[in-house]
Amino acid sequence: MPVVVNYDLPRSAVDYTHRIGRTGRAGEGGVAVSFVSAASEAHFRLLEKRNRVDVPREQVEGFEMQDVGAARDSAPPGTGGIKGKRKSKKDKLREAATAHAALRSATTPAGRG
Numbered sequence: 423m424p425v426v427v428n429y430d431l432p433r434s435a436v437d438y439t440h441r442i443g444r445t446g447r448a449g450e451g452g453v454a455v456s457f458v459s460a461a462s463e464a465h466f467r468l469l470e471k472r473n474r475v476d477v478p479r480e481q482v483e484g485f486e487m488q489d490v491g492a493a494r495d496s497a498p499p500g501t502g503g504i505k506g507k508r509k510s511k512k513d514k515l516r517e518a519a520t521a522h523a524a525l526r527s528a529t530t531p532a533g534r535g
Contacts, residue, residue, distance in 0.1 A: 424451075
């Protein structure tokens with residue numbers, strides 16, 4: 423595909439890479455455009471960070487971002503938000519296993535295990 427347009431940003435950095443990778447196949451060039459609102463700016467920065475890239479930005483006249491804080495606060499609670507802000511299920515399970523192992527070693531008499 424010569425052009426990929428992201429109207430809605432994907433939740434994960436891997437999905438973002440997969441989408442924009444649709445351009446430039448078989449040695450051909452391509453363009454990827456992502457529309458980023460004030461509400462999704464923090465998420466886009468997270469995608470950049472996870473992919474270790476700085477994506478150049480163009481500001482379209484008449485579509486300037488305004489009041490990033492208000493836009494970010496307007497998201498309904500419990501809608502998931504930005505992926506990466508909360509601990510994953512795997513992280514929670516790892517923490518629980520570590521805590522359990524620490525508790526078990528603290529309560530096990532020396533020489534038993």
